[in-house]
Amino acid sequence: MGDKAFLGDLLTDLYIGGRAVPAQDGGRFDVLDPATGEVVASVSDGTVQDAIAAVDAAEKASASWAATAPRERAEILRTAFELMTEQSEDLAMLISLENGKALPDARGEVAYAAEFFRWYSEEAVRSVGALATAPSGANRIVVLHQPVGICVLVTPWNFPAAMATRKIGPALAAGCTVILKPASDTPLTALAMARILEAAGVPPGVVNVLPARRSGPVVSAMLHDPRVRKLSFTGSTEVGRVLLREAADQVINTSMELGGNAPFLVFADADLDAAIEGAMIAKMRNAGEACTAANRFYVESSIAGEFGRRLAQRMSTLTVGPGTEEGTQVGPLVNQDAVDKVDGLVRGAVEEGAQTVVGGSRPDRPGFYYDPTVLVNVHPGSPILREEIFGPVAPIVTFDDEAEAIRLANDTEFGLVAYVYTGDLARGLRVTEKLESGMVGLNRGLVSDPAAPFGGVKQSGIGREGGHEGMLDYLEAKYIAVQW
Numbered sequence: 001m002g003d004k005a006f007l008g009d010l011l012t013d014l015y016i017g018g019r020a021v022p023a024q025d026g027g028r029f030d031v032l033d034p035a036t037g038e039v040v041a042s043v044s045d046g047t048v049q050d051a052i053a054a055v056d057a058a059e060k061a062s063a064s065w066a067a068t069a070p071r072e073r074a075e076i077l078r079t080a081f082e083l084m085t086e087q088s089e090d091l092a093m094l095i096s097l098e099n100g101k102a103l104p105d106a107r108g109e110v111a112y113a114a115e116f117f118r119w120y121s122e123e124a125v126r127s128v129g130a131l132a133t134a135p136s137g138a139n140r141i142v143v144l145h146q147p148v149g150i151c152v153l154v155t156p157w158n159f160p161a162a163m164a165t166r167k168i169g170p171a172l173a174a175g176c177t178v179i180l181k182p183a184s185d186t187p188l189t190a191l192a193m194a195r196i197l198e199a200a201g202v203p204p205g206v207v208n209v210l211p212a213r214r215s216g217p218v219v220s221a222m223l224h225d226p227r228v229r230k231l232s233f234t235g236s237t238e239v240g241r242v243l244l245r246e247a248a249d250q251v252i253n254t255s256m257e258l259g260g261n262a263p264f265l266v267f268a269d270a271d272l273d274a275a276i277e278g279a280m281i282a283k284m285r286n287a288g289e290a291c292t293a294a295n296r297f298y299v300e301s302s303i304a305g306e307f308g309r310r311l312a313q314r315m316s317t318l319t320v321g322p323g324t325e326e327g328t329q330v331g332p333l334v335n336q337d338a339v340d341k342v343d344g345l346v347r348g349a350v351e352e353g354a355q356t357v358v359g360g361s362r363p364d365r366p367g368f369y370y371d372p373t374v375l376v377n378v379h380p381g382s383p384i385l386r387e388e389i390f391g392p393v394a395p396i397v398t399f400d401d402e403a404e405a406i407r408l409a410n411d412t413e414f415g416l417v418a419y420v421y422t423g424d425l426a427r428g429l430r431v432t433e434k435l436e437s438g439m440v441g442l443n444r445g446l447v448s449d450p451a452a453p454f455g456g457v458k459q460s461g462i463g464r465e466g467g468h469e470g471m472l473d474y475l476e477a478k479y480i481a482v483q484w
Contacts, residue, residue, distance in 0.1 A: 010094075011191040013044045014211065017057035018204025024049045029213050031188055034100030034332040035322035035367045043187050046212035048221040051179070054208040055225050058150045058177040061205030066147045066175040070125045073173060077121035080200035084114035084165075091192060095160060096323035098186045100332040100368065103323060105286050112448065113161035116466070119450040120169035123471050127174065134481075142480040147175035148253055149229030151474065152222045154215075154243070155190070156235045157183035157334055158289045158390075164193050166450075166465050167232045168207060174474035176230065179208045181219055185334055187211035220246055229253060230474065234291075236388075237414070237459045255463035255473045257291070257455060259388050260416030263409035264294035265431065267402075268302045270421035271443075276310050278445030279394070282419050284318070284372070285446070287330050288392045289338070291460075292417045292439075292448060296385050298408050301398040308376045308396050312357040315372040315394070320363060330392055332368040339368045342391035345384040346373060349395060354378045359393070380408065388414075402431065410436045416456035417447055438464075 013020040027045035032038065046054075065073075084091065092106035101109070130143040151171050155163040164180055171178050182190035187209075194209045212218040222228050223246045230253045233243050237259040247254050264282055266275045282294035299307045323331030333339050339362060346360055359373030370391050378384065378395040385395060399405045409418055417439040422428045432440040438456040441447045448454060453464035463473045 010041060010188055011195055012041050012188070014046055014050055014054075015191060015194040015207075015209040016050065016054050017060070017208065018198065023047055024053075029184065031098050031185070032335070033097055034334055035324065037367060040097050041188060043191070043211050045214070046210040046218055047214070048217050050212075051210060051218045051221045052225065054179040054210050055150060055222055055227055057205040057208050058179055059227050061203055062150060062177045065177055065203065065206050068175065070127065070173075073175065074121045074124035076201045077117045077124060077169060077172060080197055080202075081114050081117035081121065083196045083200055084110065084117065087196065088114070091161060091189070093324060094192060095186075095189055096331065098188050099157060099160060100323050100334055101286050101289070102328045102331045103326065104329070105331075106323065109159055109162050109286075112450070113159075113165040115450040116162070116165040116169040119466075120173040120471065123170070123468060124173035126468070127471065127475060139481045139483045142482055144478045144480065145174075145472075145475040146478055148474050148476050149176060150227055151176050151178045151230035151232060152219065152228055153178050153180045154219060154231070154233040154235065155180065155182050157185040158286060158291075160186035160189035161193065163234050164190050166454075166470070167234075168193070168197070170465070170471040171232075171474045172202070172206065174471050176474050177206045179210055179222060181210050181212065181215065184211065184213045184215065219243070223247055223252060224249060226250060231255070232465075232473070233257070240461070255465070256461045257463075257465060258416075258459060258461045259414055260291040260293070260456065260460055261295045261386070261388060261412045261414040262292060262417045262419065262437075263435075264297045264419040265405050265409060265421065266297070266299045266303065266307055267405070267422040267424070267427065268300040269423040269427075270303075271423060272303065272307065272310070274443060275307065275421040276314060278419065278421060278441070278443070279311055280314055281445030282441065283394050284315075284330065284392060287333065289333065289390050291388070293390070294394070294419055294445075295389055296409075297394055297396045298399050298405055299396055300405075301400055304376075304396065304398045308357055308374060311394060311396075312374040315374055315392075316358045318372050320369060320371065322367070330372055333370055333391055334368065336368055338390060339370050342370050342389060342393060345387065345389055346375065346393055349375055349378055349382045349384040352379045352382050354382070354395065386412070402427065406431060406434050410434075413459045414456070415458035416460035417441065419445060
C-alpha cells in the first residue's frame with residue numbers, strides 16, 4: 001500500500017472535550033518516520049495547563065457517562081470496532097509511518113487493537129455484582145460494581161493502537177472517562193483513535209487525548225489532581241517505579257504493565273520445526289520491540305547447535321526495509337537511541353565471548369535499522385540477558401537439565417511472559433508452574449489475546465489487562481449491608 005493521501009486529514013492538535021485544540025502555549029513537536037528520519041507531521045505539545053483542562057473535560061462528562069446504560073456503552077464500542085476494521089489499511093500505514101514496523105505487523109496490530117473494542121462491547125453488559133446471606137444470618141451482603149472514576153492512561157510507542165484500545169475499551173465499558181497520554185514518538189495513531197471513537201458516538205469529554213513531549217510534568221499534574229482516581233501505565237519498569245511514587249501522593253488506583261525479559265526454553269524432546277516457528281514469532285514480531293518478545297533463548301545442550309543454525313538461517317532470509325513498503329518483514333527500530341542500545345548490548349556480548357552467527361551490525365542505509373541477529377555461546381551473566389533488548393537479536397544459552405532451565409529462566413527481576421517448547425506435556429505443565437511469570441506460551445510463540453488476562457509478576461507489573469479481569473481494574477466494589 002503506497003497511498004498516503006489520508007495524512008492530510010490527520011488530527012494533529014490535542015483532543016479535549018470532543019474538540020481539536022492547540023496547546024495553550026502554542027508549542028508543537030515533530031513526529032519522525034524511523035525509516036528515513038524525515039518529518040511525518042507536527043503535533044501540538046500539551047502543557048500542564050492542557051492536562052488540567054483535559055481533567056476538567058473528563059469530570060464534566062463523568063457523571064452522565066457512568067449513568068449511561070451498559071447496552072448503550074456496548075453499542076458504541078462495537079461501532080468503534082467496526083470503524084477500525086473499515087479503516088484498517090489507513091491505520092496500518094499510519095502505524096508503520098510513525099513507528100517503523102513492517103506493514104504485516106501493523107495490520108496484525110490493527111486487528112488485535114480492534115478486538116479490544118469488540119471484546120469490551122461484550123463485557124460492558126457483564127459488570128455483575130453479588131448477593132449473599134451473611135454467615136451470621138443477620139443481614140444480606142450486596143456487592144455492586146461502580147466505575148472507579150477519571151482515568152489517566154499512559155501508553156508506549158511500540159503498539160500505539162493496541163495499547164490505547166486495551167485501556168480505553170475496558171475503561172469505557174466500566175463507565176469511566178479517560179485522558180490518554182500517548183508516547184511522543186507515536187501520537188498520530190492515538191489521535192486517529194480519538195476520531196474513530198468520536199464517530200462511534202462517544203460523547204465529548206469521555207475520551208481526551210493529550211500528546212506531550214513534557215511527559216513527566218504533564219502526567220504528574222494529573223496524578224496530583226484529586227479528581228483523578230486511576231492510572232494505567234504501560235512502559236518500562238524504570239518509569240513505572242517513578243509513576244508509582246507519584247501515584248502514592250493521592251493514593252491513586254494503579255495498573256502497571258511494565259518491562260519483560262522473556263525466556264524461551266527449548267527441551268531436546270521438542271518438535272524443532274515448531275520451536276523455530278515459535279521463536280520467529282516470539283522474537284521477531286514487531287522486530288523484537290515488544291515487552292512479550294523472547295529475550296533469552298535457553299536451549300538444551302544436545303540440540304543447541306542445530307537450533308542456533310536453523311534460527312540463524314531463518315533470520316538471514318528476512319527482508320529489512322521501510323515498514324510502509326510491501327515485502328518488508330523487518331522495519332526500522334523506533335529511533336536512534338533504540339539502535340544504539342541494541343548495538344551496545346550485542347557488542348558487549350561479543351566482547352565477553354559470544355559468537356555472531358548472523359547479523360550483529362547496522363546496515364549502511366538511512367534510518368534506524370539493525371540487522372536480525374543470532375548470538376551463540378552467550379555468557380550467562382551478560383547484560384544482554386539482563387536487559388530488555390527491544391530489537392531483532394536472539395542470544396542463545398545452553399542448559400543441561402530441567403532444574404537448570406528453570407533456574408536460568410527465573411534469574412531476573414522481571415516476570416511478564418515465558419515460552420516453553422517440549423514434546424512431553426507433563427514436563428511442560430510442570431515447568432510452567434515453576435516459572436515466575438504472569439503468562440506462559442506452552443508450545444506457542446504468541447500469547448496475546450483480548451479475551452485473556454495479560455500481565456506480569458515481580459517487577460513486570462500490577463493488575464491485568466484483557467479478559468473479564470481487565471474491566472475489573474476499572475471498577476470499585478461497593479458492599480452494602482442490608483436487612484429485609
